[in-house]
Amino acid sequence: MTTRRERVQQAINPERLRKTFLDLLSIYSPSGKEEDVQLYLEELLSGAGFAVERQDVEAGRYNLHVTMGQVEPQFYLVGHVDTVPAWDLGSFGPEQEGGIIRGLGSADMKGGCAAMVEAWLALAEALPPSERPPVGLLLVVGEEENGDGSLVFLENCQPPWVVIGEPTGLAACFAHYGYLETRLVTTGRRSHSSLPELGHNAVESMLRVLLRLWEDPLFTREKAEIVYSIREMSSSRAGFVVPDRCETWIDLHLQPDKDPVLLQEAIRLIATNASPSIPDLDLHLDFDFASSGYSLGMDNHLAHRLPAIYKSLGMPFRTEAFRSHSDGNLFFAAGTKPIILGPGTLEVAHTPEERISFSEVSSAASIYAALCLEADDSVV
Numbered sequence: 095m096t097t098r099r100e101r102v103q104q105a106i107n108p109e110r111l112r113k114t115f116l117d118l119l120s121i122y123s124p125s126g127k128e129e130d131v132q133l134y135l136e137e138l139l140s141g142a143g144f145a146v147e148r149q150d151v152e153a154g155r156y157n158l159h160v161t162m163g164q165v166e167p168q169f170y171l172v173g174h175v176d177t178v179p180a181w182d183l184g185s186f187g188p189e190q191e192g193g194i195i196r197g198l199g200s201a202d203m204k205g206g207c208a209a210m211v212e213a214w215l216a217l218a219e220a221l222p223p224s225e226r227p228p229v230g231l232l233l234v235v236g237e238e239e240n241g242d243g244s245l246v247f248l249e250n251c252q253p254p255w256v257v258i259g260e261p262t263g264l265a266a267c268f269a270h271y272g273y274l275e276t277r278l279v280t281t282g283r284r285s286h287s288s289l290p291e292l293g294h295n296a297v298e299s300m301l302r303v304l305l306r307l308w309e310d311p312l313f314t315r316e317k318a319e320i321v322y323s324i325r326e327m328s329s330s331r332a333g334f335v336v337p338d339r340c341e342t343w344i345d346l347h348l349q350p351d352k353d354p355v356l357l358q359e360a361i362r363l364i365a366t367n368a369s370p371s372i373p374d375l376d377l378h379l380d381f382d383f384a385s386s387g388y389s390l391g392m393d394n395h396l397a398h399r400l401p402a403i404y405k406s407l408g409m410p411f412r413t414e415a416f417r418s419h420s421d422g423n424l425f426f427a428a429g430t431k432p433i434i435l436g437p438g439t440l441e442v443a444h445t446p447e448e449r450i451s452f453s454e455v456s457s458a459a460s461i462y463a464a465l466c467l468e469a470d471d472s473v474v
Contacts (some may be wrong), residue, residue, distance in 0.1 A: 206259025
């Protein structure tokens with residue numbers, strides 16, 4: 095006689111999963127324009143017999159929320175359906191080459207979403223309602239912008255545990271980096287480009303400020319305590335002139351135990367100390383978004399069970415800290431314990447070369463299904 099887990103694993107259908115995944119990649123769904131992909135997923139889940147709740151975020155934008163089991167879910171699978179904008183609207187859809195599938199959002203995170211939906215369908219197919227675990231499935235909008243989809247969900251529901259399918263190469267991340275978004279603006283004086291001595295170049299001031307920041311021991315990359323990236327830099331554009339304004343955006347990712355507020359203070363101090371050595375510096379600093387990291391530790395039910403789940407599926411078990419920003423920070427701040435675990439890798443996310451191994455997507459479906467079966471009272 096087969097066990098409940100064996101029945102569920104046997105019900106995972108690779109061809110159905112591949113079709114779902116390719117269909118998701120064929121639907122363009124950048125942040126703010128997610129309705130078409132949500133309509134597809136709503137029809138798929140409703141067709142499997144589930145009552146799908148729409149959670150309105152704003153006009154034309156909504157999360158999809160589904161539950162199973164006899165009691166309030168203690169555990170949720172969470173995926174975001176939005177992507178960054180396409181590099182090329184003519185070629186954002188899927189391409190298959192052997193076992194590799196390319197396309198916008200393939201790693202971040204339509205592969206994870208497809209795997210979660212397949213795990214959900216397999217649970218429903220293999221188990222009668224009385225045997226189904228108390229779990230939820232949440233497909234949110236807006237993660238690539240401000241997390242507004244997850245924030246709407248968290249207004250009324252804070253489950254004890256969630257697994258978020260961001261790309262981790264199937265490593266289980268019980269720790270998550272914090273995030274700080276920094277905006278710097280330098281102001282100068284415009285003059286004709288052939289007479290720079292009559293103006294004050296805001297770009298030169300900005301470069302000197304950035305050099306002072308990176309020379310500080312706080313930003314030594316070898317220590318890997320702070321992961322920083324200059325995301326954007328722009329200056330005033332008015333023809334053949336010395337620019338009188340320069341704006342720079344910097345992404346800063348902090349190890350889980352680092353406080354973003356302390357980093358803000360440190361950056362302000364470095365900038366203040368740099369002022370005397372940068373002639374006529376006029377600098378404005380903004381910290382538009384800050385989110386603390388977290389570490390759940392490994393002394394909990396899911397951390398104890400995951401190695402056995404991976405072993406039963408013939409997979410190596412790895413843990414690491416998730417280095418990027420995600421809705422996991424929002425869930426943790428609301429009192430939920432988020433594990434980040436999904437197929438694909440961050441290295442290719444948000445790039446024209448985004449791709450994923452289909453075998454990894456299929457493995458993710460098996461892991462998610464097994465995790466759902468662990469979702470009883472002992473998960474709390």
